[in-house]
Amino acid sequence: MSVLGTLVRKEFRQLRRDPALLRLVLILPVMQLLVMSYALNNDLRHLRVSVLDDDRTPLSRRLVEAFPHGVTFTPGPGAEGEAELGRLLREGRCDIAVHIPAGFARDVSDGRSPAVGLAVDGSNSSIAGRGAGYAEALLTREAARLATENGRPGGTPVKPAVRFYHNPELESRLYMVPGIIVILVTIISALVTGLAVVREKELGTLEQIRVTPVTPLQMIAGKTIPFALIALVDLILATLFAVAWFHVPMAGSPLVLLLGVFLYLVVTLGLGLLASAVSDTQQQAVFTVWFFLVFAIMLSGFFFPVQNMPPWARALTWLNPMRFFMAIVRGVLLRGAGVGDLAREFSMLALMGVAAFGGAVALFRRASD
Amino acid sequence: MSATSSTSTSVDGLAVHVRGLTRRFGDFTAVDGLDLDVREGEIFGFLGANGAGKTTAIRMLCGLLQPSSGSAMVAGVEVGRHARELKRRIGYMSQRFSLYDDLTVDENVEFFGGIYGLEGAPLRERSEELLPLLGLADRRRTQAGALPLGYKQRLALGCSLLHRPRVLFLDEPTGGVDPVARRRFWDLIYAQAAAGTTVFVTTHYMDEAEYCGRVSIMVQGKLVALDTPGGLKALTGGRDMQDVFLRLVEA
Amino acid sequence: MKRVRALAAKELLHILRDRRSLAVAVLMPVVMVALYGAVIDMEMHDLPVAVLDQDHSDNSRELVRSLGAGGFIVETARLEQAAQVEPGFRRGAFMAALVIPRGYSRSVADGEPATVQVLVDGSDAATAAMAANYLQAVVQREARRIAAGSGGGAPAFTVRPRVWFNPELRSAHFVVPGLVALVLMMICAILTSIAIAREKETGTLEQILTTPIRPAEVIAGKVLPYVGLGALDAALILAIGRFAFHVPMNGSWFALAAYCLLFIVIALGAGLLISAKSPSLRVAMMAAVTVTMLPTMILSGFMFPVSSMPAPLQVLCRLLPATHFLVVLRGVMLRGVNWFPHETAILAVQAVVLLVLAIRSFRLRLE
Numbered sequence A: 001m002s003v004l005g006t007l008v009r010k011e012f013r014q015l016r017r018d019p020a021l022l023r024l025v026l027i028l029p030v031m032q033l034l035v036m037s038y039a040l041n042n043d044l045r046h047l048r049v050s051v052l053d054d055d056r057t058p059l060s061r062r063l064v065e066a067f068p069h070g071v072t073f074t075p076g077p078g079a080e081g082e083a084e085l086g087r088l089l090r091e092g093r094c095d096i097a098v099h100i101p102a103g104f105a106r107d108v109s110d111g112r113s114p115a116v117g118l119a120v121d122g123s124n125s126s127i128a129g130r131g132a133g134y135a136e137a138l139l140t141r142e143a144a145r146l147a148t149e150n151g152r153p154g155g156t157p158v159k160p161a162v163r164f165y166h167n168p169e170l171e172s173r174l175y176m177v178p179g180i181i182v183i184l185v186t187i188i189s190a191l192v193t194g195l196a197v198v199r200e201k202e203l204g205t206l207e208q209i210r211v212t213p214v215t216p217l218q219m220i221a222g223k224t225i226p227f228a229l230i231a232l233v234d235l236i237l238a239t240l241f242a243v244a245w246f247h248v249p250m251a252g253s254p255l256v257l258l259l260g261v262f263l264y265l266v267v268t269l270g271l272g273l274l275a276s277a278v279s280d281t282q283q284q285a286v287f288t289v290w291f292f293l294v295f296a297i298m299l300s301g302f303f304f305p306v307q308n309m310p311p312w313a314r315a316l317t318w319l320n321p322m323r324f325f326m327a328i329v330r331g332v333l334l335r336g337a338g339v340g341d342l343a344r345e346f347s348m349l350a351l352m353g354v355a356a357f358g359g360a361v362a363l364f365r366r367a368s369d
Numbered sequence B: 001m002s003a004t005s006s007t008s009t010s011v012d013g014l015a016v017h018v019r020g021l022t023r024r025f026g027d028f029t030a031v032d033g034l035d036l037d038v039r040e041g042e043i044f045g046f047l048g049a050n051g052a053g054k055t056t057a058i059r060m061l062c063g064l065l066q067p068s069s070g071s072a073m074v075a076g077v078e079v080g081r082h083a084r085e086l087k088r089r090i091g092y093m094s095q096r097f098s099l100y101d102d103l104t105v106d107e108n109v110e111f112f113g114g115i116y117g118l119e120g121a122p123l124r125e126r127s128e129e130l131l132p133l134l135g136l137a138d139r140r141r142t143q144a145g146a147l148p149l150g151y152k153q154r155l156a157l158g159c160s161l162l163h164r165p166r167v168l169f170l171d172e173p174t175g176g177v178d179p180v181a182r183r184r185f186w187d188l189i190y191a192q193a194a195a196g197t198t199v200f201v202t203t204h205y206m207d208e209a210e211y212c213g214r215v216s217i218m219v220q221g222k223l224v225a226l227d228t229p230g231g232l233k234a235l236t237g238g239r240d241m242q243d244v245f246l247r248l249v250e251a
Numbered sequence C: 001m002k003r004v005r006a007l008a009a010k011e012l013l014h015i016l017r018d019r020r021s022l023a024v025a026v027l028m029p030v031v032m033v034a035l036y037g038a039v040i041d042m043e044m045h046d047l048p049v050a051v052l053d054q055d056h057s058d059n060s061r062e063l064v065r066s067l068g069a070g071g072f073i074v075e076t077a078r079l080e081q082a083a084q085v086e087p088g089f090r091r092g093a094f095m096a097a098l099v100i101p102r103g104y105s106r107s108v109a110d111g112e113p114a115t116v117q118v119l120v121d122g123s124d125a126a127t128a129a130m131a132a133n134y135l136q137a138v139v140q141r142e143a144r145r146i147a148a149g150s151g152g153g154a155p156a157f158t159v160r161p162r163v164w165f166n167p168e169l170r171s172a173h174f175v176v177p178g179l180v181a182l183v184l185m186m187i188c189a190i191l192t193s194i195a196i197a198r199e200k201e202t203g204t205l206e207q208i209l210t211t212p213i214r215p216a217e218v219i220a221g222k223v224l225p226y227v228g229l230g231a232l233d234a235a236l237i238l239a240i241g242r243f244a245f246h247v248p249m250n251g252s253w254f255a256l257a258a259y260c261l262l263f264i265v266i267a268l269g270a271g272l273l274i275s276a277k278s279p280s281l282r283v284a285m286m287a288a289v290t291v292t293m294l295p296t297m298i299l300s301g302f303m304f305p306v307s308s309m310p311a312p313l314q315v316l317c318r319l320l321p322a323t324h325f326l327v328v329l330r331g332v333m334l335r336g337v338n339w340f341p342h343e344t345a346i347l348a349v350q351a352v353v354l355l356v357l358a359i360r361s362f363r364l365r366l367e
Helices: A002-017 A019-026 A028-039 A058-065 A082-090 A104-109 A125-149 A172-203 A205-210 A216-245 A254-277 A282-298 A311-317 A321-335 A343-366 B002-008 B054-061 B083-089 B105-115 B120-134 B149-161 B179-194 B229-236 B241-250 C002-017 C019-039 C058-068 C082-091 C104-110 C125-149 C171-202 C204-209 C215-245 C253-277 C281-298 C311-319 C321-335 C341-366
Strands: A047-053 A073-075 A096-100 A115-121 A158-165 B014-025 B028-039 B043-048 B069-074 B090-094 B167-171 B198-202 B214-219 B222-227 C047-053 C073-078 C096-100 C114-121 C158-164
Touching: A002 A019, A002 A216, A002 B105, A019 A028, A019 A172, A019 A216, A028 A172, A028 A216, A028 C281, A028 C311, A047 A058, A047 A082, A047 A125, A058 A096, A058 A104, A058 A125, A082 A096, A082 A115, A096 A125, A115 A125, A125 C125, A125 C158, A158 C125, A172 A205, A172 A216, A172 A254, A172 A282, A172 A321, A172 C125, A205 B090, A216 A254, A216 A343, A254 A282, A254 A321, A254 A343, A282 A321, A282 C019, A282 C281, A311 C019, A321 A343, A321 C082, B014 B054, B014 B198, B028 B054, B028 B198, B028 B222, B043 B054, B043 B179, B054 B069, B054 B167, B054 B198, B083 B090, B090 B149, B105 B120, B105 B149, B120 B149, B120 B179, B149 B167, B149 B179, B179 B198, B214 B229, B214 B241, B222 B229, B229 B241, C002 C019, C002 C215, C019 C171, C019 C215, C047 C058, C047 C082, C047 C125, C058 C073, C058 C096, C058 C104, C058 C125, C073 C125, C082 C096, C096 C125, C104 C114, C114 C125, C171 C204, C171 C215, C171 C253, C171 C281, C171 C321, C215 C253, C215 C341, C253 C281, C253 C321, C253 C341, C311 C321, C321 C341
Parallel strands: A047 A073, A047 A096, A115 C158, A158 C114, B043 B198, B043 B214, B090 B167, B167 B198, C047 C073, C047 C096
Antiparallel strands: A096 A115, B014 B028, B014 B069, B214 B222, C096 C114
16 A cells, blocks of 8 residues: 555656646646537527528518527528529528528418528538528418408417427537547546556656555556546536536545546546557557547547437447447436336446456556566 | 575585577577676676577576576576576666656655565664665655766666575676776675675676676687686787777677 | 559558558548448337336226337336336336326216326436327327217317428438538548658658758648548548438539539548648547548537537637538538538638648648
8 A cells, every 4th residue: 555655656756847737737627628619509599591482472571580580599691682692502602591582471361371482502401401491490480460350360280399408509519518528637647547558658757666565556546547547537627617607517426436436447547548558668558548638539529429420420429438428428317217217237337347347457467568 | 485495405605507508589599508606795797799588598697588498496496397486586777767656755765675574663664774874865755857967876876786596697897887886886886796796797888897707709600719808818819898899700 | 643653552552551450541531421321320120118007997907008009119117107107217227107097987987087197217318208298199199089988179270380391301311411420520521631641751752852842742642542442431420321221312412512612622621731730640540530521520510409509619610610511511411502602711711721721731831
């Protein structure tokens, strides 16, 4: 135990002496959380709607005004003809183009159901699909209202009553912020651990320690415990910040979250060690960890739901610890999930922890051959 | 501990006892059937051109590398079988002076002491004893990175001596250090040997080879000569060790 | 020119010798396109939905049957009571639930409005909104079917939606241009700054400078292989996008190449500036990643629309060359526009400023 204490104390001393690194691991995550939380959202905001009104009647103007001028839609430049409307879309000066045909009001009152054109710029598909759906729903609702006013109820004997759980205002931020926390914890724990080990390799101190009676397990524990604590502090800081600043609910128990973090850190620290074992320079270690992160983030469901992926990608996510921790953090914070609700996630993380850490210990042991 | 039982089988009076030690990397044989005996308290010089296999041999003797075949007893422990017990009994200092530059002298001492299970009063006593000897008593709060090279070298030596090793391995310990600092370093080595520590040293400086009790020269993984410096000069007809070395290596 | 060629040849050797960095430089873009193209999908598929049918009638069964059509939804659970909804959400077993109340069929038959509950787990806001939209549409379609059976009227007007430039909303069409920007940044800015910082650290830069070579030649020789590598990567990505994901090329290849070249100059300027300002390799590496790569991923509109960000962040976005480069790339490839006066002006100014700053700070270091 005292050998371990010596190793851990040394690591903390070195951290204290390296203010740049300390800033990097303690302040940067909170700043990143702030920027990313504002940047990474795909809420529909300020979609520019350009309208070509070929009818110019009170009824057509009413349809134009159906687009609320606020957060979701803002008026785009007007167009004088269909060609110009097309040009606006092509030049990227509007996101949605609405064309109300001539004779619209007459056709409506005659019950001829005229078609209103709705064109969406699909080159930005992250918003195009939902933007189109939203605008279409808006117009359809207006159509139903008109039909009722004309004394011909549009025939809606069944009404859907929609209710959103856990996030009634559908703020994507509530969903993204816990995901960002997961990514930050991963970067800190895997990257910083990997770098710290490789730096000792570069300096030759790792070799110096190898000729001492310190066991590989002690060495690894001494190296990882400090960074596990730092990652834990980061997680707590980021979570407090998320709750206080972004009003992310803390629906579940912090203890469940802590259990999840503990299991996850075993995995990521193990991966950091593995990266350091296969790298001789810090540059290689950074590349190796970075490579892993790019794929882990993509396949974690962070931004793109796992069920949306093709089967082969979905199968790959089973190898991705971030996927399971992501589910735990979001489940606990947003839905109040307990250990029983997340049994699969917890057991997968435990399994991966044993594999990653065991692999790292084995590699370090083998390095002496 | 099982390691203690192997102690009893050690050859009396020998700190290092090597027979047929071989290490292969694929097709390449780095160390080829090394036979070697070093007496306790001896200063043993281990010479050879770059790439002759010195470092591989030392790494095996320190338990950092498994031998492919052959046997070696170091400080009464069989190498490759009781690595931990071996590491408790040896000290190792390399040409890189592997210290933590961002830790102070005291903190480095505390760290390396702690690794060997030395702490509290015993550690304090030991460092009170060693640091003045090393000329570091008034630098205890200086970060290692800020020390002149000669001081760093002595600190690295001190760190490898904290646990009173029976055999001390020095791998090119004086690289890049000025002649005055080298002289002072060797004074410390003599003092350690006089106190009973066996010193196993590799070097490129042939004047340093003269300081050793016996010297061995390795060429392409094999030992080509082993004798006192005087004996080697007589054998080869060289004027000094430099001459001896050149004659043996280029032969 | 001969000296530049000697330097460039040496740099190329460095690149070829360092297998892992080479693998990162060549393999990563390829794998990224494949993965991003496959994983980024803005449409909804196989959304797990639970059904609670309290009516058990032909009408209610018809409604449930119509859910599965289209492949957007899979029914993962059949519930017995409303109390099962909340725990299911908590477990993440399904993301939405359709509750058909008792008496649904009778109300419909009597011409009274019936209410079907659509319950959605809102924690993933974007998916939740799509799910709600889709489920509502299903219910409304069913309503129309029933109304048509009982002789109801037509709607006042219909909407004829059409998606331009990317009618199937294929995400690859949208991601591939972004990856070109990202990879050019990665190769030209990050690798260049690392390569120069490393020479500075090992002292070989000083060694080279003791030869009669001019600083500009040093820079050119150093940078040329990375320009080649960056261009190769961009071509690889475009080829994969075109042949594997059928990303269209509606504009001219010439315009595309010209704008890529302009962006490469910017990325190189950024890389040079970073390496000139960094005291060590470690700092250069960190700075290159945080100043060039991360913003390009997060703030350029690569995946996250700039218009959705708060105003101060949008200012930052517009300072970023990649933001404008992306507008151009998507414009050329998807919309078939070849000339962007506004973006061209901004990119040109950025290129000149960065290059001048980089060369100036490089000179300062050398003297």
